[in-house]
Amino acid sequence: xxxxxxxxxxxxxxxxPVLVASGIIGYGxxxxxxxxxxxxxxxxxxxxxxxxxxxxxxxRICETPSGMLNSIGIENPGLQGFLEQKVPILRELPCAAIxxxxxxxxxxxxxxxxxxxxxxxxxxxxxxxxCPNVGPHGLRYSTDAGMAREVMNAxxxxxxxxxIAKLTPNVTRIAEIxxxxxxxxxxxxxxxxxxxxxxxxxxxxxxxxxxxLGGLSGPAIKPLALAKLxxxxxxxxxxxxxxxxxxxxxxxxxxxxxxxxxxxxxxAMFANPALPEDCVGAIEQAVAALPSAHxxxxxxxxxxxxxxGVIRAGKAARREAGRHAS
Amino acid sequence: MNLVSCSxxxxxxxxxxNFLITLQVPRSFARPQPGQFVHLRVGEDIEPxxxxxxxxxxxxxxxxxxxxxxxxxxxxxxxxxxxxxxxGTKLDLIGPxxxxxxxxxxxxxxxxxxGRGVAPLLFLSRRLRERKRPYxxxxxxxxRTDLYGVREIRGGRLHLATDDGSIxxxxxxxxxxxxxxxxxxxxxxxxxxxxxxxxxLLHAISDFARERGxxxxxxxxxxxxxxxxxxxxxxxxxxxxxxxxxYPAMCVEGPxxxxxxxxxxxxx
Numbered sequence: 373x374x375x376x377x378x379x380x381x382x383x384x385x386x387x388x389p390v391l392v393a394s395g396i397i398g399y400g401x402x403x404x405x406x407x408x409x410x411x412x413x414x415x416x417x418x419x420x421x422x423x424x425x426x427x428x429x430x431x432r433i434c435e436t437p438s439g440m441l442n443s444i445g446i447e448n449p450g451l452q453g454f455l456e457q458k459v460p461i462l463r464e465l466p467c468a469a470i471x472x473x474x475x476x477x478x479x480x481x482x483x484x485x486x487x488x489x490x491x492x493x494x495x496x497x498x499x500x501x502x503c504p505n506v507g508p509h510g511l512r513y514s515t516d517a518g519m520a521r522e523v524m525n526a527x528x529x530x531x532x533x534x535x536i537a538k539l540t541p542n543v544t545r546i547a548e549i550x551x552x553x554x555x556x557x558x559x560x561x562x563x564x565x566x567x568x569x570x571x572x573x574x575x576x577x578x579x580x581x582x583x584x585l586g587g588l589s590g591p592a593i594k595p596l597a598l599a600k601l602x603x604x605x606x607x608x609x610x611x612x613x614x615x616x617x618x619x620x621x622x623x624x625x626x627x628x629x630x631x632x633x634x635x636x637x638x639x640a641m642f643a644n645p646a647l648p649e650d651c652v653g654a655i656e657q658a659v660a661a662l663p664s665a666h667x668x669x670x671x672x673x674x675x676x677x678x679x680x681g682v683i684r685a686g687k688a689a690r691r692e693a694g695r696h697a698s
Numbered sequence: 699m700n701l702v703s704c705s706x707x708x709x710x711x712x713x714x715x716n717f718l719i720t721l722q723v724p725r726s727f728a729r730p731q732p733g734q735f736v737h738l739r740v741g742e743d744i745e746p747x748x749x750x751x752x753x754x755x756x757x758x759x760x761x762x763x764x765x766x767x768x769x770x771x772x773x774x775x776x777x778x779x780x781x782x783x784x785x786g787t788k789l790d791l792i793g794p795x796x797x798x799x800x801x802x803x804x805x806x807x808x809x810x811x812x813g814r815g816v817a818p819l820l821f822l823s824r825r826l827r828e829r830k831r832p833y834x835x836x837x838x839x840x841x842r843t844d845l846y847g848v849r850e851i852r853g854g855r856l857h858l859a860t861d862d863g864s865i866x867x868x869x870x871x872x873x874x875x876x877x878x879x880x881x882x883x884x885x886x887x888x889x890x891x892x893x894x895x896x897x898x899l900l901h902a903i904s905d906f907a908r909e910r911g912x913x914x915x916x917x918x919x920x921x922x923x924x925x926x927x928x929x930x931x932x933x934x935x936x937x938x939x940x941x942x943x944x945y946p947a948m949c950v951e952g953p954x955x956x957x958x959x960x961x962x963x964x965x966x
Binding site: 395396397398402403405406418426427428429430431432433434435437438439440442444447590591619620639640642643644645646 | 699700701739744745746747748749775792920921922923924925926927928929930931932933934935943944945964965966
């Protein structure tokens with residue numbers, strides 16, 4: 373039996389659960405000679421903001437042990453530039469195009485969602501409420517469940533495209549934010565964005581990044597990301613897209629087993645552009661070994677001893693809270 | 699530009715801490731221009747995580763065999779791993795990448811090298827020699843042992859400078875440039891500058907060029923993540939001017955750029 377890798381996120385059907393994360397390959401064209409997009413599920417674009425952004429001053433990147441700090445600052449052409457220059461590229465992509473957007477306030481989020489919806493080039497929208505590199509705005513929306521609600525409530529009526537809320541791990545309880553997004557109409561959540569980090573040049577007595585703080589990604593964060601994923605899948609019923617530190621093909625299988633419906637591959641692609649395709653291969657192999665040969669039976673199939681690893685912010689806790697309330 | 703596998707043909711320590719590695723590349727690797735770079739994966743491990751961008755010291759083609767050469771110093775984890783790669787080891791690289799040097803016809807190219815920044819300029823000098831174009835090569839380093847490739851510089855006029863005076867002029871290569879410029883009566887219409895080296899030196903040379911209206915291209919160095927213009931991790935700050943509202947990516951709008959528009963003070 374040929375293994376079936378197709379997954380669905382609300383109205384979005386992916387040929388397989390492997391996506392390229394936002395900020396890694398731009399809008400697809402920059403990497404067209406390095407990655408075979410026909411073999412992967414889709415790409416998430418570089419985040420689009422309402423107005424063009426020049427990005428942060430250098431240095432913007434710094435390699436760390438098994439990881440990388442970045443403070444790019446969402447350099448992008450803005451919504452108008454995106455519609456004019458990038459939409460034609462997205463239309464030609466041989467895979468799903470998920471457009472990432474980030475607003476500085478609720479009004480901007482609304483304009484962006486309307487614009488991207490109207491472009492007709494997006495298969496879904498990833499709502500980036502979690503970038504650590506654009507001042508307090510992004511993190512404000514995903515460290516505060518109330519503000520996440522405000523954004524999701526405002527944009528939900530504006531589009532029928534699947535809305536995927538991208539969450540920051542820089543919170544005490546990521547599950548609470550995920551639940552807030554679910555309550556307000558998110559079709560899925562994706563996590564994790566980068567962990568806030570810092571690097572210091574002791575000899576120069578200076579921070580290495582131009583913005584002092586940046587976001588940590590790469591294999592160093594994989595165990596942290598898996599824990600956040602584990603916490604979240606116990607708390608929500610909508611699909612969860614997992615990412616954070618995938619660097620070997622088998623890592624993608626680990627995320628699916630933990631409960632991710634799809635995965636996003638990021639930083640490690642800089643070293644190995646074929647990594648997303650290799651991840652598809654690893655998932656295919658794992659699925660082929662299942663009696664059903666269907667990827668659905670891999671997702672969340674982690675065998676956890678009864679009662680272990682339960683996180684109190686889980687679905688059960690919420691249902692319990694609901695009962696008390698009623 | 700392609701992702702190609704390559705194998706180490708040789709890897710020698712030519713002076714203390716400085717290596718020349720030769721990598722055989724397949725025919726799908728396009729002929730590079732002097733000043734272009736390759737984004738090299740220095741080993742198979744996850745650590746170090748990122749590729750390393752290296753300007754090419756040279757490119758050779760003999761029959762079906764193609765090879766690139768990289769001259770590098772051991773300065774950190776990536777170069778440390780690369781220095782240990784032995785003959786026969788398989789690596790991979792993306793390239794050739796970026797914009798190289800673009801000499802204009804009928805102008806004397808003045809090549810100004812500082813330390814290991816000599817690498818892409820050696821490549822350029824060989825190309826100029828092949829085209830039988832006269833050039834001037836000014837090469838400064840800390841000491842005579844750091845003057846890599848001097849014997850290779852033929853077909854041009856060569857002047858050396860060392861900080862310790864162990865050979866050539868004792869002092870900065872910038873002094874050599876000033877002397878050359880006035881001594882040979884160059885003008886912005888008859889000569890242009892191509893340079894690579896520590897950013898402090900490039901800063902000084904670009905000031906020299908801007909004050910006199912000389913066309914000056916410099917090869918920049920810095921960390922890169924993707925190497926192909928996607929991640930925006932290698933911004934080049936520009937001086938106030940028509941283009942200063944944006945950050946060109948060093949990997950696709952460089953590494954060779956018009957030195958006179960770069961804001962060197964803000965470039966790490």
